[in-house]
Amino acid sequence: MKYINRLVCFALILVTGFANAAAEKPNFIVILTDDLGYSDVGFNGSTDIKTPNIDRIANEGTRFTNGYVTYAVCGPSRAGLLTGRYQGRFGFGRNPYIDPSDENSGLPLSEQMISEVLKPVGYSSSIIGKWHMGTHPKFRPNNRGFDHFYGFLSGGHKYMPEDLIFNSIAEGKKPFDWYRTKLLRNDKRVDITEYLTDELSREAIGFIEEKKDDPFFLYLAYNAPHTPLQATKEYLDRNKHIKDKKRRTYAAMITAVDDGVGRILAKLDELGIDDNTMVFFLSDNGGVNKGFSENGELRGHKSEYFEGGVRVPFAVRWPNRIPAGVDYNNPISSMDILGTLAGITQAPIAKERPLDGVNLMPFITGKTDEIPHDVLYWRSFDKGTLALRHHNAKVIAGKKEGNLLFNLDKDISEKSNLYKENKKLHNKYYQELKEWEKELIDPIFKPLKAHSNKK
């Protein structure tokens, strides 16, 4: 009996030993920008907006030329990123409305966010910036696996310290007064002294310094360059070469983000942890249709399912671990961030919540010739739009858009609708979309517009 016990022990040590050998605990930083146009970073060809620090992530890492988000506006896109799953599976099919007394309007507690997945394998997590995953106390970051929160709960915010006057969302008298709340550090309201983007960068650096010796996950969700267009004189002066006032202000907001990214990369280097830190950079959706942001040759904008709404600037850097200065061209998704982090750390994923995202490491390091996703899907419940990308084929079927079929290899700008010549093929894809849609549920909260914000 003793012998058998010893044998079992030995076998367990072997198994555990092997498992530990394969798991790694690098730090993870996800830098998310808000409404940043596809071509408004240097690494995607911008010439008037300079982003030398953001470009380092692509130049010293891998640029995704076909990097997608799961929805064309903020809230649902972030829900997909943070859970690694199509957010329609759990009813996050529209922007949540902003009401701290509402117990439905947020990311269901039955789901797990990156922070919650990484906690059991020893990570400390921080969200700095825009939350947008629910304002009721039960939905807030500190209840979702984040040890540290510095930012705001709603979908946007003003940038100047003097504008932030409310001590709670409930103090606001009209919609979008929630843009004027003071920031929260965990559950305490705080006054800020700097331009908001600089505040968020400074806090991020503080978190990195504090956690440098332990594995951390930092979700730095800048609200820039989301409206309102507001920038300091310093950042505006650095963009004097841009004549259009709105674009100059938008550019100045991106300059502030770029400075923050530069300070963060310098800090990683200074602390000697840059080789042990994987940094993602992306936007939550495409640039808006207001004339100041640019999606390059991509058709469409934020809130649309043309490429300009959902294909975003996207890159990842992990020195000495992933290829530097190369492009990865197969379609990937923001959902793959959690797939990758779980793959690297071997953090367990619950069987009842299988990820739609995958571990990108084997793909971007060339360990496999397979592709991460045969198909990517989108649905806007409110617009009645379904869309799909299968290899080079892009399908959109919507009340407003009608039936569209494009070959992205030949027509990245989605100009030539091939539907008439390929009705059968379109119909096949449409049936596939309808099958996928059966796995989704209706949105579990009311639309933002339906909320009168009387509270």
Ligand code: CA
């Ligand atoms: Ca957005």
